[in-house]
Amino acid sequence: MRIEVHGTVQGVGFRPFVYRLATGLGLRGEVHNAGGHVVVRAAGPAVAVDEFLTRLTGEAPGQSAVDRVVVTRESGSPDGSDATRGRFTIRASTDERSGPRELPPDLATCDACLRELFDPADRRFRYPFLNCTGCGPRATIVGDLPYDRARTAMRGFPMCGPCAAEYRDPANRRFHAEPTACPDCGPRLRWSTDRVADALAAAEAVIAAGGLVAVKGIGGYQLVCAADAHETVQRLRTAKHRPRKPFAVMVRDLAVARTLGDVGPHAESALRSTARPIVLVPRHPGAPVAGAVAPGLAELGVFLPYSPLHHLLLTDLDRPLVVTSGNRTDEPIAITDDHADAVLGPFVDGILFHERPIWSRYDDSVVRVVAEHPRVLRRARGHSPAPMPLPASAPAPLLAVGAQLKNTVTLGIGGRAVTGPHLGDLSDVGTLAAFEESIAALSGLHAVTPEVVAHDLHPGYLSTQHARRWWSARDRIGVQHHHAHVAATAAEHGVAGPFLGLAYDGFGLGDDGTLWGGELLLCDYTRYRRLARFATAPLPGGEAAVRGPARMALGYLFGAENRLPDHVTEDHGLLARLGDRQVTLVRRMIEADVNCPRASSAGRLFDAVAALLGLCDEATYEGEAAVLLEAAAARGGPSTPLRWRLGRRAGLWVYDPAPTLVDVITADGPVETVARRFHRTVTEVSVAMVTECARQTGVRTVCLGGGVFQNQLLAGELTTALAGQDLEVHLGALVPVNDGGVSYGQAAVAAATLREG
Template sequence: MITVSGRVQGVGFRPFVHRVATGLGLDGWVLNAGGHVELSVSGSPEELGTLIERLRNGAPSLADVRRVGVGPLLDPLPAPGSGFTVRTSTSGGAPVTSREIPPDAATCEECLGELLDASDRRYRYPFINCTGCGPRATVIEDLPYDRERTVMRQFTLCAPCAAEYGDPGDRLFHAEPIACADCGPQLSWDGLAGEAALHAAVTAVDGGAIVAVKGLGGYQLVCDATNAEAVARLRHRKRRPAKPFAVMARDAETVRRLAHVPRTGHAALTTPARPVVLLTARRRTRIATLVHPGTDTIGLFLPTTGLHHLLLHDLDRPLVVTSGNVSGVPIAIDDTAARSMLADVADGCLSHDRPIRARYDDSVVRPAGRTVLTLRRARGFAPAPLPLPVAATSPIAAAGAQLKHTFALAAGAHAFLGPHAGDLEDADTLAAFETSYADMVRLTGIEPRAVAHDLHPGYLSTQWARSQPSGRRLAVQHHHAHVAACAAEHGVRGPFTGVAYDGLGLGNDGTLWGGEILVADLTRYRRVGRFATAPLPGGEAAVRRPARMALGYLHGAEPLGAPLPPPTLIRLFARRFDPREADVVRVMVERGVNCPRASSAGRLFDAAASLLGLCDDATYEGQAAVALEATAGTLRADALPWRLVRKAGLWVYDPVPTLVALLEGVAGGERVNQLAAAFQRTIAEVTSGLVERAVRAGAPRTVCLSGGCFQNARLLREVKAVLRAQGLRVLVGSAVPVNDGGISYGQAAIAAARLRGE
């Protein structure tokens, strides 16, 4: 008996085994069992050895074989000459750590060839797929992965499809979601079906309309990316005034005409996950300016389904393809709910009758040198497991944070990171999280006995964790989770130095942190450096309005010895605003009214962007930092003045000299792009100084970078360079988001290590 564990269901593994075994002349069978694959095989030792080697090293591209176990036969020995068969799947026998849900995979080249081949019987059939591509996580209802345990069970295979499905020599052998125009899902548009529905949608987009399209993991909103009026209407209706839209292009050559594509970017574009890839836009393209206002970074991706390929083929232009929702609401997956939610956004709806079983938004990545940062882990990546450096002795749920929410389930040596759900701010998003969590628990078989959560009592994720019946709850500090996520991804178990730069997270002292240098391992940490604190006038209002954050620094930065800016410079800045607002903020800061203090790198970036006139109001998280990075471009600049001081046993960065230099530069007429570049260089040198002092005092020479600020590719590049110049080993997350989308994985890694230690 041979047992194969890992990602071996929904990836064409049984057909692969059948081809190899029959090619070697072996007798026996293969089947899906729970979450793994089992084989019973007889043959010569040489043939069996070849089979095992092929199982380990020659599996299909979508598979991830992590263990091949060999044991005695449980059934009678297959009779010589009986042949090799694919048996009916069984549900038992799989350990929870092997029940993996295969992610969705984009249309492969062979299916694309058939889709556009007029002589093929699946010509222009939008739902074409095979064992190597198509829907997986979004259609699976239970494991083991077979058609009857997916939403495709409602579509009875026609005779030709059934013949392909049952033919061991056909590439569609046991391709569970296969169908054709005669037996499979059908498009619909206002009473029209099939090709007529597709033609109606193409005509609408061509005429400047916004169309809701039912995608793999949810509805999407689509319009012509070259039509400025259509893009403007979409922004207004979706209530998304500035955050860039993703653009889908027909092929890689079209992407190259729209953006500069480094080698790592091309590799990311063309993976089966087909994520949105953030690239530097070329000048003077056909793309409407409003697609990515205020930044030269554009998110581009390739078609993920046959339907997308047909839309791009027929329209022959790039399309805005963005989440089918209004801002702050989960992406729609139910047909009735989608029509209701998007009625005032879309001019028409191109739907179909294949249900969406699980909500998966598009994944987003960004090339950063030789590294590809995952900014949103969703369709195509989730819920594939990630390794844990310290195996969990008891099943764990990790509740995640508040923004860019994900959750994780951990058992044994792996953690299953759930898909990006958005910001956990209201009942709708919380309900979507709870539904996704319940599905993952059921599918993976992991029944948590411990729950890890953030320290912040106001997070809905924390409140959810505290409501769970699990016997053990483990509170994990936000920034410890950030740097632990990076360490865990790289297999670091021992002590490391962590650099965590983000917006806000609750510290163990009850104050808000966000610019932290930690010495940590996977069970504990201590703070050895930080950014100076500043008041957030109005709390959340300062997060939404960087101008308030700037005034907070100018009037109330932590006193560390550097003089505050002279009143003349403050007045020069404040005259851009209503005098009443400036006075109110000043009084709030002086009296400490509703002005929580934070040592936040993200809020310092907000303040700098406002001082430079780049962003006074933020309509999406990180907008001010995006503007700073875009303005700096590739300019080289020397650092602005900065200083580190010793306070209460910590090294603290005093940003006042830096901010005064920005104000003086603006007043003196210096170029804003040069000042923006200089500010980011300053933060890199500050980081170098803080880490250098920590290492001098005995901190580990392995440095883990994490936190949303490191989504800034320029900052990341410069910080890595200055730290490596010290001879340090510098790590950053790739598969795990550096932003709060990676918090749940860090929580799971910490909880597993703590439980093991106990």
């Protein structure tokens, strides 16, 4: 038999698995990597070959994902092949092109390697770069497929005799482990000065003394300090220009994680996964970390070591560490030594370099448990570039370039989509360059040239401008922002028919030229119809209102679609906090309709309520006001909703938040209680809109999308309430509901559109 195995079958120990399986069954033949798949030729008794085919997929390595097996019966074996010599071998790779290529994400250090790392009798004792076929770097070091050492960042490190012997030994778990190395032949650490003999010890001494160190990691440089060193954490904030956005904390093991926060079973499964993401967990009041790590928040981002170097640092220092991306806020992570030295060197106390190049930039993934399921908020190391399904097989390779914020790009090949790692805000020059590099890297790795590009409708997005610059009009597919959000959720969950898409986010350009953001759509993958929306309010100063929740609150007070009573707006404490000059200026802008675009935005409504409750007047990072509002609501306990009104306007159901805001302003009781009541209100409004439109359309499947659904409290209550109405509800799990999932949604829409012709 000639057997082609397609899927994620390179870089996961698949060839060694095939070798052991075939030899155990007494088969003759060979296996090799070919382009992006694996080819097996096997000969032997029919019963043995049949068992081989059954076990080939049923017992495949845990990190593999077999999508398709193509079996062809051969009448005989060419002269001189291994099939005629009575044995089974692993043959040199070839560059055959058949079907899509797939590359696994980086894999966290496995238990077997971890035992070796801390075994004084092992030759790899305390070696920071040990790995095997079941763990180690993959996406960050691969330059091309098929997956062989010569095509990885390890090509500059020839294996020593013992490593080569393990590599050739079928009984060894490093049999054909391409990145394998040891202290005698592999990469080494280097401290800022070459005069230090023990680079790791030098870095650990600085951290232990309260210093700040840059460490070259798997997918980029990281900044590391003790999590309980308050002054150092504040210094880190100043250096990164990051006043309040929380930092992640790396801990030695689950036991330490439980001293910091409430690690439930779903959070534990995410923490222990081979992706090793940052997981947001409820914070214990007495958690032994500096208050500056996550100021004002009820959660901590916690993660476990995922590389041998991290394990050594956490074990030796025996304390939680702040481990954050090696960059200034909104800039791409440093991946080269020269860049790290130039950008990070001036504000750290030393840099821990190493000799293995980083070929692809990957930040850490972020996960939050929402509605009793781990949900990816940032899809990066450990998750990307694992493929996702498309709702239709694209007849031509396509590229989806995503949104402006939390940008990712997605490549669509046939029925599969490959989303690159999280990039960030394209307004930064460095991130824009990384965006273009990511497109080139994805296209090159998968050996395709995209023929069609999908992009957002907003002409101001740099991703849209990129598409318009390099593709002709006939090769471009514009995808409405919120259609992309809900299509991403639908495609991930394999929704086939029409669905109701509930899209809540900051805002995106609607097809009528206005800004949308609180929408209920009737969709399939190629078209949509708007059924309901939030009432509009002006954004005074445009982007200034996004950065300033207090301005957004003034937009609702003085310019909501249904005006609030004057006696309520004139006496609010927000006006006194802002001062007469700013209030008068913003009010005149609204009355004159000068630079005050209107938006039907759920996200901006959350911002306004946060400002009205005194939680956040100026946001220092995207979503800060909503995060603080949710944190307050989580402390509020169960409560009754505020008033709300749902009516018809121009053929749409419209939620009027004016009664809600009046209650926010005039309600007695703690801020936390009002915040919780507001969340309860949005849940009730949403259920009312969805159930009424489900009754009218007969569509019972609901897909939620948009950054507002990162909100654990809202998404949890809403999914439960909708399910209670006998509706089928879906929320993104492996694909972020925020703008990080927009490119995947664009690819889903574009693939279906191309399939329809």
